[in-house]
Every structure is written in C-alpha cells, then in structure tokens.
Amino acid sequence: MIAVKGRIDSRANIALAARSPGVVATEMPASPGVEVADVVDAVEGAAAGVAAATAEVAAAMQARVGRLARLLALDERLLVGATRFHGPWRTRLARALTRAGDASSWTLACLALIAAGLAWPGPLLGTGLRLAAATLLATAFSQSLKRTLNRPRPTSRIPGFEALAENPDRFSFPSGHTTAAVAAAVALAGAPFGLGSISLALALGVALSRVYLGAHYPLDVAVGAFLGSLAGAAARVIVPMAGG
Numbered sequence: 001m002i003a004v005k006g007r008i009d010s011r012a013n014i015a016l017a018a019r020s021p022g023v024v025a026t027e028m029p030a031s032p033g034v035e036v037a038d039v040v041d042a043v044e045g046a047a048a049g050v051a052a053a054t055a056e057v058a059a060a061m062q063a064r065v066g067r068l069a070r071l072l073a074l075d076e077r078l079l080v081g082a083t084r085f086h087g088p089w090r091t092r093l094a095r096a097l098t099r100a101g102d103a104s105s106w107t108l109a110c111l112a113l114i115a116a117g118l119a120w121p122g123p124l125l126g127t128g129l130r131l132a133a134a135t136l137l138a139t140a141f142s143q144s145l146k147r148t149l150n151r152p153r154p155t156s157r158i159p160g161f162e163a164l165a166e167n168p169d170r171f172s173f174p175s176g177h178t179t180a181a182v183a184a185a186v187a188l189a190g191a192p193f194g195l196g197s198i199s200l201a202l203a204l205g206v207a208l209s210r211v212y213l214g215a216h217y218p219l220d221v222a223v224g225a226f227l228g229s230l231a232g233a234a235a236r237v238i239v240p241m242a243g244g
Helices: 036-085 088-100 103-119 124-149 176-187 192-212 218-238
Strands: 013-016 026-029
Touching (some): 036 192, 088 192, 103 124, 103 176, 124 192, 124 218, 176 192, 176 218, 192 218
Antiparallel strands (some): 013 026
C-alpha cells in the first residue's frame, strides 16, 4: 500500500473580527486536520471486515450443502436397501396400492360419492366434495414443488437402478401419490361408513408402495405426507360437515 502523506493544513486560522464597536477582534484555530492515510486505513479495515463476514457466510453455506448431500446420500441408500424386500406377491400388492392412489382412482371415488349424495340425502355429498377439495389441493401442492425443485427420479439418478413401476413424470420430490392419499385420509377422518379408516390404511399402503416400487425416495414420501396433511386440513376448513 502507498501511504498518502498529504495533510489538510491545521495551522490555518480563521480570523473573526467583531463587527460591533468596542469588541476586540480574536482568532480561533481551525479544526484539527484529517490524515488522508487515516481515511485509507479506515476503508481498508471496513473491507477486511466485509471479507471476514463473507468468508463466514460461505463457510456456513458450505456446511449446509454438506449436510444436504449427506441426507440425499442416506436417502439413496435407504431406497436401494428396500429392494431386498422384493418378492412376487409384495410387488403385486404394491402395484395394486399404487393404482388405487392414482389421480383417476381419486376422481372416480369423488364422482361416486357426489353422485350417491345427490341421489340419497345424507353426508355422502359433503364427503365427496371434501375429498375432491383435498385431492385437488394435494395435487397443486405436490406439482408446484416438483416443478420448482426438479429432483430426478431414482431411475435417472442411481446408475443401474430399475423401478418396478412406470414413472408418471420425470420428477421425484415430493411423492404426488402419497400427498393425495394422506390428504384424503386427513379429510375423511371421522367420515361415515368407515371411510376414514379405509382411507388411512390406503394412505399408509400407498406411501410404502412408492418406495418399494422404486418410484420415490423415502424423503419424497415423508414430505408428501406432510403436504398431504396440510391439504387435508385445508379441505376440512373449506368443506365443513356436521360432526367433523
């Protein structure tokens, strides 16, 4: 660094002459001069502080990226480990559960409940409308997050990995099947004719089937369940029914 030795002259005095008669003119010294080198040192000190703060932020971000990488690696290991449970009858059951959690299945269930509610007075109309609201919200939540994060499916990410079911789209996070199934379970909790218990058992089966079939990572399913809980709770507020 080249130190600048210039100085603002501190010896200059400002003469203040009194304008009123009988007042003796006096002199006041100017303010002490400011070293230009002091200004440069202050700027350098501030820059060093900014650099240190930036380094701390970068280190914190690197630590978070490292934790995320370890979490995703664990997610992959759990998925690959689940393949040891593969068997013919388990595969058939998992595929049946996944088909039961398809969008077409939920649409058919909603239409059937609404039609039954219109034909016979009772709680089925409200149940169908609540189920429709829950599954629609679940789809909106899961698809929005999928299209934002774009996590590849296991078959695209893990070399040599083969899923036991066809992928409905390219993105894995979160599980749309799980989101819709859990949303239905929450929305139909306490519903008549045992629909609440049936939907809860189906949600658990769908969630497990998505990992078993290799369509989703465990983390995809966990986040899907969380989003489904939110969607189901929102549906209960949007479509209130007597007794629940």
